[in-house]
Amino acid sequence: xxxxxxxxxxxxxxxxxxxxxxxxxxxxxxxxxxxxxxxxxxxxxxxxxxxxxxxxxxxxxxxxxxxxxxxxxxxxxxxxxxxxxxxxxxxxxxxxxxxxxxxxxxxxxxxxxxxxxxxxxxxxxxxxxxxxxxxxxxxxxxxxxxxxxxxxxxxxxxxxxxxxxxxxxxxxxxxxxxxxxxxxxxxxxxxxxxxxxxxxxxxxxxxxxxxxxxxxxxxxxxxxxxxxxxxxxxxxxxxxxxxxxxxxxxxxxxxxxxxxxxxxxxxxxxxxxxxxxxxxxxxxxxxxxxxxxxxxxxxxxxxxxxxxxxxxxxxxxxxxxxxxxxxxxxxxxxxxxxxxxxxxxxxxxxxxxxxxxxxxxxxxxxxxxxxxxxxxxxxxxxxxxxxxxxxxxxxxxxxxxxxxxxxxxxxxxxxxxxxxxxxxxxxxxxxxxxxxxxxx
Numbered sequence: 330x331x332x333x334x335x336x337x338x339x340x341x342x343x344x345x346x347x348x349x350x351x352x353x354x355x356x357x358x359x360x361x362x363x364x365x366x367x368x369x370x371x372x373x374x375x376x377x378x379x380x381x382x383x384x385x386x387x388x389x390x391x392x393x394x395x396x397x398x399x400x401x402x403x404x405x406x407x408x409x410x411x412x413x414x415x416x417x418x419x420x421x422x423x424x425x426x427x428x429x430x431x432x433x434x435x436x437x438x439x440x441x442x443x444x445x446x447x448x449x450x451x452x453x454x455x456x457x458x459x460x461x462x463x464x465x466x467x468x469x470x471x472x473x474x475x476x477x478x479x480x481x482x483x484x485x486x487x488x489x490x491x492x493x494x495x496x497x498x499x500x501x502x503x504x505x506x507x508x509x510x511x512x513x514x515x516x517x518x519x520x521x522x523x524x525x526x527x528x529x530x531x532x533x534x535x536x537x538x539x540x541x542x543x544x545x546x547x548x549x550x551x552x553x554x555x556x557x558x559x560x561x562x563x564x565x566x567x568x569x570x571x572x573x574x575x576x577x578x579x580x581x582x583x584x585x586x587x588x589x590x591x592x593x594x595x596x597x598x599x600x601x602x603x604x605x606x607x608x609x610x611x612x613x614x615x616x617x618x619x620x621x622x623x624x625x626x627x628x629x630x631x632x633x634x635x636x637x638x639x640x641x642x643x644x645x646x647x648x649x650x651x652x653x654x655x656x657x658x659x660x661x662x663x664x665x666x667x668x669x670x671x672x673x674x675x676x677x678x679x680x681x682x683x684x685x686x687x688x689x690x691x692x693x694x695x696x697x698x699x700x701x702x703x704x705x706x707x708x709x710x711x712x713x714x715x716x717x718x719x720x721x722x723x724x725x726x727x728x729x730x731x732x733x734x735x736x737x738x739x740x741x742x743x744x745x746x747x748x749x750x751x752x753x754x755x756x757x758x759x760x761x762x763x764x765x766x767x768x769x
Contacts, residue, residue, distance in 0.1 A: 386741030388704070389619035390485070391612070392627045392673045393654070394511050397634030398461065400690055401679035401698040401719070403432040403643050405447040408719040414684050415718045418640040429711055434647035437655035443709040444658050444667070444702055446768060450713025450722035451699035453678070453729050456692040458634075459513040461677030465697070466514030468733035468762065474513045483524070485736055486625035487517035488758050490524040492742050497622030502587045503527035506618055508611045509629030514677075519751050526627065529591070529614070590614070590621035600660070609653040616660060619670050624740065633676055637687035658702045671704025671739045673732075682720035695721045699732070704739040706768040730762025738764045 402408060407417035407430055420433035424442030431439055431447065438445070455461045457475035464470045467482040474480060483491075486505035493504050507515055507526035517524040589595055593613050604613040608630050615626040630650065635642040654674065661667045679697040680690030696715055702708060716723040737744050737759060747755040 386739075387622075388669050388671070388739055388741060389623060390489075390625050390671045390673060390704070390736055390740060391615045391619065391657075392466075392485075392625070392675075393612070394466075394514075394627060394629050394631075395633045395650075395674065395676035395698065396462075396511065396629055396631035397676065398458070398678045398680060398692055399633040399676040399698045400635065400639060400643070401449075401451075401696055401715075402682065402690070403639060404435065404698050405431050405700050406449045406715055406719055407432050408715060408717075411682075411718050415682050415720075418684060418688070419643050426709060426711075432643070432647075434643045435651045437651045438658075441655050441658040441702075444662055446701045446706065446708050446710050446712055448699040448701070448712045448727055448765070449715050450724050450727050451675075451697045451732070452722050452726040453694050453697065456678055456694040458677055458692075461692075461694055462511060462514040464694075465675055465677055465729050465732070466511065467518075468730045468759065480513050480516055480518050483518040483520045483758075484511075484515045484627075485733065486515065486526055486627060487520050487524040488746075489625045489740055489742065490517075491520050491748060492740075492746065493624055495524055497587075500587045500622045502590065502618065502622040504623065505625045506615075506623050507627045507629075508614070509627075509631075511627055511629050515627050520748060587621060590617040590623075593617065603660075604656040605649060605652040608649040609656060612653045612657045613660075616657060616666070616670070620666070635680065635689050636685070636691055637689040639680070639684070639689045642689070654702075661703050667703040667708075668705040669703075671706065671736070672702040673736070674698070674700040675732075682718050693720075699727070701735075701768070706735075706739070710767065712765060712767045727765055728762065730760060731765055732762070733759055734762035735764045735768060738769055 402415075403417050403419050407419075407421040409416050409421050409430070417432055421430035422433050422436045422439045423430050424439040426442045429442060429447075431442070453461070453464050453470070455464045455470050455472070455475075457472075459474040460470065460472055463474050463480055463482070466484050467480065468485075469482040471478065471481055486507070490504040495504050496502065497504065503526075505524070505526045506529055508529045510528075515526055591614060593601060593610055596613060596617075601610075601613065604610065608628070611628050611630075615628060618626055632642075632646050654672070657672060661670050661672075676698050678692055678694040681693045682690075682696070685691055696719065713722060713724045713727060715721070734744060736742075742758075744759050746758050748758065750756045
């Protein structure tokens, strides 16, 4: 039968199942008790749990992580009015917003700027790769992680998974999916592994592929239906209908939204071509996952630690970013998904404002890269501004906790939500951040 594929027992039907949840090669669809770990039973438990809890927003976040620390100058704040050694080494390109330019290697993103918000006053205080990642992706600084320490706060995707339940109550889609690991920032920390990300590259994803032909699966389902009809003892026709519904959901899961969402071959060739290869494929998949009920997707696109020859490096790294982001933004707006899906683009920090002796830029947390699109927020604007030498915010800084509060706002997470830490004490997930005022 279709079982939860896990090294540990499924223990909490309200949300704490393990990520590796589909073992498709031995499908059986009889309705069984939760002790047998059947998917129909799981779906029924999820539906009952969802009915007993308050409604949650059907919104999603796609976080595009520019690992290594993307330069804020050559991406979204070229500052051509600054001295030559500070301004963008790749020049600038005009956007479709009056008077707004961005880095010269991002012309396609410039063409959808009216559907985006570029935050030019995002800042924090940790210029280490691990520490900066932890800070931006959890809302909390942790200096120990740069010296081998473990993350002590959960990432946003894990928080969402804990709030909503780790799988969609109807489709079975994981609440939190990652494409490429973002070390020190994308894990569940003290929330526990049940709320960690479903790895799109991992074994669990492979287990969603059927090991027998669909025709044989249909025959097996028909046989099971016949046997169940003959053997079940049900008290009412309504009870039978309810059981049949969850069995149908379990079967549909294998051929429906949850499994097929990962298959971009279902998209038209025109759409696939528009997104492009590699990163584009991941972002197209992310859109499909969100449509199927996933609440949080992280995409790791590294290579931004540009200590030398930043002009050449930007010209090499930008084309995929430019094509994939512009395609994604246009796509969610054309499909009317911009109210439901928020795109966040960031890295662990920005780069030093002054070009170094190797024609590159070094680590710099006092001003960082941040851009957003969709999520029902107010787009088509620049939020905040940098100082004349693009080194620090020239307006009130926007901190990681403010980004965190904005994400909570989009996802419908209570800003006062608390969970138990390892010491058994309730801990607020969000301390003092407030949603970015210009966006909400």
